[in-house]
Amino acid sequence: MTPPKTAERLLVCNCQCSMEIDGERLGKALGTGAPVRVHRELCRGEIEIFRDAAASGDNVRVACTQEAPLFREVAEEAGAGVTLTFTNIRERAGWCAAPGKALPKMAALLAEAGHVSKPAGALTLKSEGTCLVYGAGQTALDAAHELAGKLSVTLLVTDATDIMPPSRSEVVIAKGRIRRLSGHLGAFEVEVDGYAQMLPSSRATAEFAMARDGAKSKCDVVLDLSGGQPLLTEHARRDGYLHADPANPAALSQAMLAAGDLVGEFEKPLYVTYDARICAHARSGKVGCHNCLDHCPMGAIVPAGEKVAIDHAVCAGCGNCAAVCPTGAVSYALPGREDLIARAGILLSTYTAAGGTAPVILLHDEKHGDGLVSAMARHGRGLPGNVLPLAVNTVTSLGHEALAAMLAFGAGQVVLLGAPDRMAEMPALQAQVELVAHVLKALGHGEPRLHLVVEHDPDAVETMLWSLVPLAPAVAKPFVPRGAKREIGRMAFAALADTALVKATTIALPKGSPYGRIVVDVARCTLCLSCVGACPASALSDNPERPQLSFTEGACVQCGVCVATCPEKVIGLESRLDLTAAANTAAVIKGEEPFCCIACGKPFAAKSSIERVVERLKGHAMFRNEAQLSLIQMCDTCRVVKLAEQGGDPYRLGERPRIRTTDDYLAEAGAAKPDAKRDDKA
DSSP, rough: OOOOOOSEEEEEEEEETTTTHHHHHHHHHHHHOOOOOEETTTTTTTTHHHHHHHTTTEEEEOOTTTTTTHHHHHHTTTOOOEEEOOOOOIIIIIIIOOOGGOOHHHHHHHHHHHHOOOOOOOEEEEEEEEEEEEEEEHHHHHHHHHHTTSEEEEESSSOTTTTOSSSSOOOOOOOOOOOOOOOOTOOEEEEOOOOOEOOOTOOOOBBBOOOBEEEEEEEEEEEEEOSSSSSSSGGSSTTTTOOOOOTTTHHHHHHHHHHHOHHHHHHEEOOOEEOOOGOOSTTTTOOOHHHHHOOOOTOOOEEEEEEEEEEETOOOOOOOHHHHHHSSEEETTTTTTHHHHHHHHHHHHHEEEEEOOSOEEEEEHHHHHHHHHHHHHHSSSSSOEEEEEESSSSSGGOOHHHHHHHHHTSSSSEEEOOOOGGGGGGGHHHHHHHHHHHHHHHOOOOSSOOEEEOOOHHHHHHHHHHTOOOOOSOOOOOOHHHHHHHHHHHHHHHHHTOOSSOOSEEEEEETOOOEEEEEOTTOOOOOOOOHHHOTTOOEEETTTTTTEEEEOOGGGGOHHHHHHHHHTTTEEEEEEEOOOOGGSSSSEEOOOEEEOOTTTTTTTEEEHHHHHHHHHHHTTTOOSSSSHHHGGSOOHHHHHHHHHTTTOOTOOOOOOOOOOHHHHHHHHHHHHHHHHHHHHHO
């Protein structure tokens, strides 16, 4: 994979000679056709060079992130309408214990920065400033009064013992306890027990009357100063909900400042996309896959019939749902799967072409990882020369297909750096790492190549990275990352299998893996084909010409809907990875001769099923003779006709009465007149 070619200016600075950069070698590695000019003080003494580049009309990429605000200000002052991009080659490459070996990584980082990822969508959250302050005593009242100048505040106190009733009502004061809180910034819903407003006649102490349970209200912002457990799970990432210890002045002040700014419209990324067409959650009331529901720490995903519904306003972007989704119905969008793999491919190909060996991809969260990398570079040995950092929004969004693809693209090892404060989200990522590691071990690829590190100490991370034993890539076979999650995963595993020391066609996988087959008790299967209609992945199929059940292993996601649907309970699941081409071909599991209607000859069911039903119903009160048994051996159309001929049509309503006409009434009247004349004569 080659770096994308874009019309832009590249400005590289050695930061006052604190880095060793060979401009000629760098230009050759980047394929510029000429040496790259290396500046010494681009942000100070050579600022005019940047100003001229910005004024040229070309887009500008600067190998510096520290002075990005300054460069943007200069470009704005110059009226240059150019696109500026920045990449950090200093802390991530140049500042290290072996600066002379950093050039291949510098080239890789500069090339990767040129990749333009597809932007994620955005959601607008609107807050009009309606704020609920929830807490006890005078501390909560003081906070409410402080916020009243910026927000429309309601104070809900749990304990009003030490409250001094204000002489001027700037906030609404009520008493009660929150039973339930749900929602997000701009759309919180609150349910309160013991709700009562403070009487305006309160004098020395706050007095309340007419308390009631189940009171409901709405607000835009919630400031929780109750001092107890947060009202929401993962509260720190719930937009609009602020939780602070009232006994901690610093935390209280910070929460109040944040609350005061939550007025207006705010854009929030749409972290994930959802394709309901390939969701394997449920069919016909039978639940199959529930991975996303089990792993969403925010409760942003709920069942919605056969599908699921994602509340993007609540979603905090951990990406667990995308990592564990077996079909790719839920995909992470910041960045998307294809962009992430493409960026890794650019890093690896550029690094290798520049002479780098034993590459290690370091995947890290932008916030958590950047700080650790900077600390290592400034106070320690920095990153090893073969460790290529790749920042993502969150490592917990990574699925097995992305990890396997990076190894297939030529990474010797992959390190995932997680944040300790996100431990609740690590099991999903750990499962993805273990799946790839299991396949690698089965293929005989030697030493562990995947490492999950959850750490906040830069010294510990640095020690771990420098202690890694260099490993040559297991394979370097890049491919175009097109298609769904499973297709990319299978392509990556196939590439890893091509150079495997152990030639395996099938690999047994841990239970719950997204690859595998079904195991059917063929002798007990009646070919009712209910599993075919239930399968959300179209892995099961029938034959319109004859009773037949076929299975395509490559499409099976091991959701279990077929197991739950089968009335005979003859289907089981077997987790495994079939690396052969046969996995993508439908194989017949069971097929029978069709039974043909004894009246019209049309095939309509499995022969064994009809024969078994006839045998079991012999002697039944409703089937005492051959004529009655013959109904079972007819197709739907002929069966209805036969019932009608026998007079046993259950839908028959009897003879329709003849319509009476005027002639009928006249005839009856005429027949009565002679009798009347005889009576007159008498």
